[in-house]
Amino acid sequence: xxxxxxxxxxxxxxxxxxxxxxxxxxxxxxxxxxxxxxxxxxxxxxxxxxxxxxxxxxxxxxxxxxxxxxxxxxxxxxxxxxxxxxxxxxxxxxxxxxxxxxxxxxxxxxxxxxxxxxxxxxxxxxxxxxxxxxxxxxxxxxxxxxxxxxxxxxxxxxxxxxxxxxxxxxxxxxxxxxxxxx
Amino acid sequence: xxxxxxxxxxxxxxxxxxxxxxxxxxxxxxxxxxxxxxxxxxxxxxxxxxxxxxxxxxxxxxxxxxxxxxxxxxxxxxxxxxxxxxxxxxxxxxxxxxxxxxxxxxxxxxxxxxxxxxxxxxxxxxxxxxxxxxxxxxxxxxxxxxxxxxxxxxxxxxxxxxxxxxxxxxxxxxxxxxxxxxxxxxxxxxxxxxxxxxxxxxxxxxxxxxxxxxxxxxxxxxxxxxxxxxxxxxxxxxxxxxxxxxxxxxxxxxxxxxxxxxxxxxxxxxxxxxxxxxxxxxxxxxxxxxxxxxxxxxxxxxxxxxxxxxxxxxxxxxxxxxxxxxxxxxxxxxxxxxxxxxxxxxxxxxxxxxxxxxxxxxxxxxxxxxxxxxxxxxxxxxxxxxxxxxxxxxxxxxxxxxxxxxxxxxxxxxxxxxxxxxxxxxxxxxxxxxxxxxxxxxxxxxxxxxxxxxxxxxxxxxxxxxxxxxxxxxxxxxxxxxxxxxxxxxxxxxxxxxxxxxxxxxxxxxxxxxx
Ligand SMILES: Cc1cc2nc3c(=O)[nH]c(=O)nc-3n(C[C@H](O)[C@H](O)[C@H](O)COP(=O)(O)OP(=O)(O)OC[C@H]3O[C@@H](n4cnc5c(N)ncnc54)[C@H](O)[C@@H]3O)c2cc1C
Numbered sequence: 001x002x003x004x005x006x007x008x009x010x011x012x013x014x015x016x017x018x019x020x021x022x023x024x025x026x027x028x029x030x031x032x033x034x035x036x037x038x039x040x041x042x043x044x045x046x047x048x049x050x051x052x053x054x055x056x057x058x059x060x061x062x063x064x065x066x067x068x069x070x071x072x073x074x075x076x077x078x079x080x081x082x083x084x085x086x087x088x089x090x091x092x093x094x095x096x097x098x099x100x101x102x103x104x105x106x107x108x109x110x111x112x113x114x115x116x117x118x119x120x121x122x123x124x125x126x127x128x129x130x131x132x133x134x135x136x137x138x139x140x141x142x143x144x145x146x147x148x149x150x151x152x153x154x155x156x157x158x159x160x161x162x163x164x165x166x167x168x169x170x171x172x173x174x175x176x177x178x179x180x181x182x
Numbered sequence: 183x184x185x186x187x188x189x190x191x192x193x194x195x196x197x198x199x200x201x202x203x204x205x206x207x208x209x210x211x212x213x214x215x216x217x218x219x220x221x222x223x224x225x226x227x228x229x230x231x232x233x234x235x236x237x238x239x240x241x242x243x244x245x246x247x248x249x250x251x252x253x254x255x256x257x258x259x260x261x262x263x264x265x266x267x268x269x270x271x272x273x274x275x276x277x278x279x280x281x282x283x284x285x286x287x288x289x290x291x292x293x294x295x296x297x298x299x300x301x302x303x304x305x306x307x308x309x310x311x312x313x314x315x316x317x318x319x320x321x322x323x324x325x326x327x328x329x330x331x332x333x334x335x336x337x338x339x340x341x342x343x344x345x346x347x348x349x350x351x352x353x354x355x356x357x358x359x360x361x362x363x364x365x366x367x368x369x370x371x372x373x374x375x376x377x378x379x380x381x382x383x384x385x386x387x388x389x390x391x392x393x394x395x396x397x398x399x400x401x402x403x404x405x406x407x408x409x410x411x412x413x414x415x416x417x418x419x420x421x422x423x424x425x426x427x428x429x430x431x432x433x434x435x436x437x438x439x440x441x442x443x444x445x446x447x448x449x450x451x452x453x454x455x456x457x458x459x460x461x462x463x464x465x466x467x468x469x470x471x472x473x474x475x476x477x478x479x480x481x482x483x484x485x486x487x488x489x490x491x492x493x494x495x496x497x498x499x500x501x502x503x504x505x506x507x508x509x510x511x512x513x514x515x516x517x518x519x520x521x522x523x524x525x526x527x528x529x530x531x532x533x534x535x536x537x538x539x540x541x542x543x544x545x546x547x548x549x550x551x552x553x554x555x556x557x558x559x560x561x562x563x564x565x566x567x568x569x570x571x572x573x574x575x576x577x578x579x580x581x582x583x584x585x586x587x588x589x590x591x592x593x594x595x596x597x598x599x600x601x602x603x604x605x606x607x608x609x610x611x612x613x614x615x616x617x618x619x620x621x622x623x624x625x626x627x628x629x630x631x632x633x634x635x636x637x638x639x640x641x642x643x644x645x646x647x648x649x650x651x652x653x654x655x656x657x658x659x660x661x662x663x664x665x666x667x668x669x670x671x672x673x674x675x676x677x678x679x680x681x682x683x684x685x686x687x688x689x690x691x692x693x694x695x696x697x
Binding site for chain 1 (some may be wrong): 188189243244247248249251255261263269270324325327362363365367369375376377378380384385388389392483485487488515516517520521524526527528529531532533535536538539562601602603622623624625
């Protein structure tokens, strides 16, 4: 197989892994996983998610809670990444590295080094790319990031959403329905 | 009030001490969801000793958290992580005592006569006529309290969408649900904490236990065995959900095996057991009703957070010859809303989420072709499925109608559930924006709530897995009673179809095995 073909196959594999990892997270799933040496974030992943957090949630001037004041990155690591099946977690790791290198050609910097405006433009370029793997990677990382933010109940207050209600509303338990009489 | 009778006779991994356990019974049922629950009761009531094995945990309703994130992790298949191979369609299924009925939205439709007739013609299911099925629908409707939503059982979003339907002269479809005295929390998908949803966990399963049935939770069946073409029982593992360690190897010897592990679980078990696949169709013909949700933003706040999960629909186009899609309203929490639309990265996204209180949504769900396949590859479940091109065209037509209804209800603008920004600013833009959509992977935010069809039913042994009475063609006394039976996708939410078919098959089992 030619090198280009090999690279292409590897690329498609990465994109599939990341989109599976991300589909895994819908809707609104947070898995309480166990952080191990194998699944914890490496330095690049940490930098990519940190950059993605400021890129996707610039809350200044809005009533939303600033993400820096919340444990979003630990939520991504402990609640989302750690629960993924190992083969998907591994694919995701490679996908994140690939994504980080994505802007090098056009912007001369890796994603985690881009100024905010260029980082935003790069994510938008990839989410609307003609290449399915680029779409999957950009969307996936964005989704992981915002999902971890919104999974923290503090973020709901500015929206007026109150979360669980049965206890607040003092609802009565109905219990098991009686068996029908023949 | 709960009585001592009428409770679940359930053992979990915590109760298991022996490393091996051998049980004898008249019937072993694999899976405790819609099909498993109904058949457990009907068979136990007829005097049979019934054992139900459920891979998922037992989560009593008072432990439901009303936090989707937590419910997904505990009560859904693959912790909510199940998707097609491309990773662009999330395939949701319950995995707990009660199966998907614990986490579903409780919307019920009878199987349309159209499909019963089609299945008669194309699959030889001439036994399942509308006349034969009617008493089964009536029975499950009565037992599960399936009734139309009351005028107060709605949500602010549904009330808004209703205005759009009225303005366009579209007849209002009022949801029928298996719910008694809905408390309007909007938490159907996280499990109904106060037991108003009539899931298997508060109905058929405890009723089965009244007649001696026993449930083993945390218990995954690994193999079905048969001798000389007749079912003999199953092997299973009781796994501690906290550690993943197998505590007990369980075997149940039973002359009747009822497979109700759902449309991804059942075919895998047959494949792993090397049974009932002379047709080569086990795992094939998978359909899943892909759905896309259009988000509408309004001038004023709707706070569409709580209320009936679904209370209205428009089904004028649901049959394939009328288009093949259905529209349903739905309430949504901010976590789900956070990724349902793509307004653009950064500031536009922050504005979109600030507008969450001003939003509602309408789901377009399509009748799809049975083009998928479920298999096990390298120890992992694979669901190979992509939306068929023709089905995608049906989706586009449905999305156009969806958008018209939302604008007629007063929406300022709409977001399509795509990967890149697709905003529709006015009625005039609907056609041009939606016509430009193409059927490609990683473009759309699909969710499937209704996997179906992997062990389909019919007379032709070379094209179907299960005969018209629910028994596999190849193995005597091995029955299938879940959504994998459906010969074609039905375009409507399928739970009542599964309830009624399972009820019908239980009667067939009782008739063939009296005493
Ligand atoms: C979130 C959600 C919302 C839905 N909303 C609606 C709705 O509003 N209306 C509607 O009509 N339908 C709805 N559905 C679909 C409906 O609930 C299903 O079609 C129906 O429950 C299918 O029944 P089943 O018996 O095939 O499978 P399930 O009810 O899914 O039960 C299968 C059970 O088998 C168990 N199992 C699997 N493998 C094994 C094994 N190897 N050993 C032991 N046990 C095993 C699983 O853990 C599961 O509990 C919804 C589904 C979901 C997930």
